[in-house]
Amino acid sequence: MHLELFVSGIPYTCTEDNLSEFFNSTNITEIKLPKYQDTGRCLGYAHVVFDDEEEYKKALAKSGETMGTRYLDIKEAKG
Numbered sequence: 001m002h003l004e005l006f007v008s009g010i011p012y013t014c015t016e017d018n019l020s021e022f023f024n025s026t027n028i029t030e031i032k033l034p035k036y037q038d039t040g041r042c043l044g045y046a047h048v049v050f051d052d053e054e055e056y057k058k059a060l061a062k063s064g065e066t067m068g069t070r071y072l073d074i075k076e077a078k079g
Contacts, residue, residue, distance in 0.1 A: 004077035027052035
């Protein structure tokens, strides 16, 4: 099962570990966290893939919560 979320509003200092801790899930199979080539800092968004529908729904329900000082917009990834 491939359930992918698009997460925007991520702090620019965020790491994959920070995202894993935020979602508090052992069912994340992949985190795609694009970074600026020159600084290595996060671009402010990520794709997070889950293999469990219940964990996916729990993560989706976290939309609007804060990470650091930023509000996250979490929605189903399209395409």
